[in-house]
Amino acid sequence: MKKLLLTFFLLATTLGFSQTLLSPSEFLGYELGSEFTRHHEVVEYYKYLAENASDRVKLVEYGKTNERRPLIMAYVSTSENIAALESIRSEHLKNTTGEGSPTKAIVWLSYNVHGNESVSTEASMQTIFELLTSKSNYLTNTLVIMDPCINPDGRDRYVNWYNQFKNSPNNIDPNSKEHHEGWLNGRSNHYMFDLNRDWAWLTQLESRQRIKVFNQWLPHVHVDFHEQGVNTPYYFAPAAEPFHEVVTDFQLDFQITIGKNHAKYFDANGWFYFTKEVFDLLYPSYGDTYPTYNGGIGMTYEQGGSGRAGLGVKTFIGDTLTLHDRIAHHLTTGLSTIEVASKNIEKLNKEFKKFYTEKNFKYQSYVMNGDPDKIEALAELLTSHEIKYGWAKEGLVKGLLYNSGKISTLRTSPKSLVVSTNQAKGTLAQVLLEPSTKLSDSLTYDITAWSLPFAYGLETVASQTLVDFDPPAIGIAQPVMETKYPKDTYAFISDWSSMKDARFLAELMKENIRVRYAKNPFRVDGKKFDRGSLIITKGDNKNHKDFVGTISRVAMNHKTSITPANTGFVEKGNDFGSSYVPMIKDSKIAMLSGEPTSTLQFGEIWHFFEQQLHYPISILDTEYYDQVDLSEYDVLILPNGWYSKFFNESKLRELKEFVENGGKLIAMEGAIKGINGEHGFGIKEKIINKDSTETLLPYEEAEREEIKNAITGAIFRTNVDPTHPLAYGYGDQYFSLKLSDDAFENLETGTVAYLENDTTPISGFAGSEAKKKIANTMVFGVEEVGKGQVVYMVDNPLFRGFWENGKLFFVNALFMVE
Known part of the structure; x- marks a missing residue:
């Protein structure tokens, strides 16, 4: 009851x-x-x-x-x-x-x-x-x-x-x-x-x-x-x-x-x-x-x-x-x-x-060396996912070296980042950090490679043994104190190797601080600096009311290490007054939006400026593009898109005049096809003629056959010319995430990153015909046109905002290429 x-x-x-x-x-x-x-x-x-x-x-x-x-x-x-x-x-x-x-x-x-x-x-x-x-x-x-x-x-x-x-x-x-x-x-x-x-x-x-x-x-x-x-x-x-x-x-x-x-x-x-x-x-x-x-x-x-x-x-x-x-x-x-x-x-x-x-992973530890700013950026992402990490001890770790794809050793230090799969989030760590993904089927819905060590540009070894490490320090972080520099400091020098450095530069420019950069390596006060290093002189900023205080404050905001120099006379390289130490132009930058641009890449660039670089950008819509005076801008960015009907002969002529008169054009992915050809610029698309004697296939096999021509988001090793301004902050190799088989021939001069004959991807899927097509082609390059330049980005360094190691190429295109 x-x-x-x-x-x-x-x-x-x-x-x-x-x-x-x-x-x-x-x-x-x-x-x-x-x-x-x-x-x-x-x-x-x-x-x-x-x-x-x-x-x-x-x-x-x-x-x-x-x-x-x-x-x-x-x-x-x-x-x-x-x-x-x-x-x-x-x-x-x-x-x-x-x-x-x-x-x-x-x-x-x-x-x-x-x-x-x-x-x-x-x-x-x-x-x-x-x-x-x-x-x-x-x-x-x-x-x-x-x-x-x-x-x-x-x-x-x-x-x-x-x-x-x-x-x-x-x-x-x-x-x-x-x-x-x-x-x-x-x-x-x-x-x-x-x-x-x-x-x-x-x-x-x-x-x-x-x-x-x-x-x-x-x-x-x-x-x-x-x-x-x-x-x-x-x-x-x-x-x-x-x-x-x-x-x-x-x-x-x-x-x-x-x-x-x-x-x-x-x-x-x-x-x-x-x-x-x-x-x-x-x-x-x-x-x-x-x-x-x-x-x-x-x-x-x-x-x-x-x-x-x-x-x-x-x-x-x-x-x-x-x-x-x-x-x-x-x-x-x-x-x-x-x-x-x-x-x-x-x-x-x-x-x-x-x-x-119950975990049984092939790799027990991932150990990474590289630029401290990039290590810090990856550590922040790992923290957000509650993936535990720590810092290695002095020694050697043996395992699969990512850059070569071979078994080798990596020298570690207390600055080496270590992630073990022997933790609660070990499976997620494995998926995000593994050198390559095993594919049970080549027909996929999205990209097939994303390995974060490549995305962040870190030298990495995957070890089959547990690597001992010290956990991150726990406690309240000490506030960063503003450093007081002498008022008579001749110049301040900052490295150029990461997005943190790029944000530092962007804020200086918004503070009306004039900045130079070094085209060649140099040494001053016994310290070596690479190409692209930022040089901020008192002489360039003599009218700034609080030059030294502003430099100190901005450096503190970005946790940027700056080196004061008491002289512009260098021990090796070019003195600070040399033509090889030019001023970075305070550029007025615009980007095209609307049909025929890709909404996704438009968004990637828009987000990059406002939420990552923190630098102003003007959005020019194609609906009123014809009414815009391009001479008001220093840089015009064309996102990926389908421009064949948009850029007619008249528009291409105006675009060429903009560049010839000193403007800079950055064309990304599909935009390159829209500005080449008879009335366009000098870049040439690589075309491979199909064999007319190919055997006809049954209908049900057509989709499988077509993937021979596809690249479904794979990582490729490219060679880089580190002496070119577009590549400042990089070494002689860059691992690029390629999203299609679009291929362009190398420029006579100005090819900066490129693929050679071996186009086997480091990670991810690329079809046999696609690999042939992209052999010996350009990835990033700069063409001089009159007083200006066209920067070609065949691959997208800002893809989905996560390919951290590609972003400095884009910043270099904005500020370093001249």
Whole structure:
């Protein structure tokens, strides 16, 4: 009888909550799926639930976007679990050391990482409502963490655009304006970065704030909700090949378990879907792979629709895909995921513990030498991922030397960075630091190489033994004190080897400090300085009110070591008054935006100036480019894009005049094709004629055959001319991340970084024909045209903001090349 009364009480309580809580449609005042909900309205609904079901919903604001929109996260479970939230988290994390005995499953649902894949935020509202009402039984031993919108800036950009341009009522004709976003689309964040490729690199504000919370929980299951083409059925797990070799059998098997549960519901509704295709588990910076490499079951779910779909669109088979349909599909897979997790709690906790306690990696330690600033930058990234590291002792370490790909030894010192895989985050460390990734399939969804030692330009050895190291010092960091220099100091000298040095220069220029640089190595007061070293003389800045104080303050801001010199008379090299010690021009820099430029590379450059270099840049849109007087600018940057129709003969003539009169043009990737040719500049594309006698292939083999011509994000060793201003701060080698088989012949003079005949990638995949095509071609170069220069960047040194070692090439192009 008592059991019956208790059951009745629980049922009545649940029904009571169901009756008192407003559904999304009731709260918003319109049927969910009949309109797109703006971010502030979504936030208000989550706040409403947190206030009216406060025992079962805990809402936190974990950050803000660049446009100051709140980033929120909701913890959803039973009242008992919400009350014990911290103990649940603590016990779960103990499992990473094999000491915990957790009894709950943790499921994290991430919505709308791509802003114009807008349905998932709508679905999130219905999902949380169902969890609090009809599906509350899933929560008995399960904690659900919901991020309703990872990318509010991009999503509101799309929603506002759609609301402005949609027909009334909406029109399903795919040719109508409402199905064609403009260049500045809603997919990316404020800086046009793809947040779904930033989980590992953490270049973006949203990613850095989110990862702090993610590392506090390390969920058993993580779902990243997406949309794809209008005519494509729903995709859910299991994922496609290739899988990274660290992915466990259980992680793959559990994806199948979840997929079969989804299929049960989709079959019952007659909905189409596919699995095991397209979306692989390799590149580590996705919302499915990053959680996987942290022990979870990471999955991507893809609904047909995206920015083309609007409230409804006609598909190629004549059906109508509506926002209601899209919500229903994401709602179903979200709830199905939680259902499966709630039924497999013991298995999830057991396998999570095994992931963290059973490790058998080939390489036990990664040891890195290099520029201290680059070491520091990598250490900061490792800290953000809670990957432990330390400092080596004096000695030698034997292992695979990255630069040569051979077994060798590396001399270590207390400045050598050491990362061991014998730690909780050992799997993630292995994936991010390993010299090359094993590919089970060459057809991949993204780049196939990303090794951070190459990305940061560090000399590295991977050792099969544990290397002893001292942990970083723990405690309160001592404040950096401003150094007082004598007022009569003749000049100050700073090294030029990293982005920290570049930021130091940028701030000096904004402070109206005039700076020179050395074209040749020199020695003064017994200390040697390399090409590119910054020289700041009192004579150049005699009208600056507080020259010495400003230098000292700026150096302190950037923790930059500067060397005072009492004379401009050097012991070796060129004196400070020589023509080989020219002034760095305070350049006015502009960049082209809009069609036909790539939004992603535009964003990479924009973000680089504003958030990394901290130097002003003017954005010139192609809509009014013809009205701009280019002579007002010193540098014009052309991002990657498709310029063949944009740069007609007239525009190319004007561009040439700009350069001939002393301007500097920086052309990146596809932009190079847009300015070469009969009326363009002197660079020549390398073309390899295909053999007309090639055997015809069956249709099913065509895709495999085509990858012979592809380079899917592979790392190549290039030779560098370190005497050229474009290469100041570099040695005679640079490891470049190449994203395509675009190839250009070496310039007669001015080739700075180039590939020779052996084009075997150090890491990643390159097709056989692509390797032939890029042999003996230029990567970076400078062409002198009249009084100005054209800087060619065939590879993108700013790719996704994480290829740290390439960024100084770009800064050199801005300030050193003259």
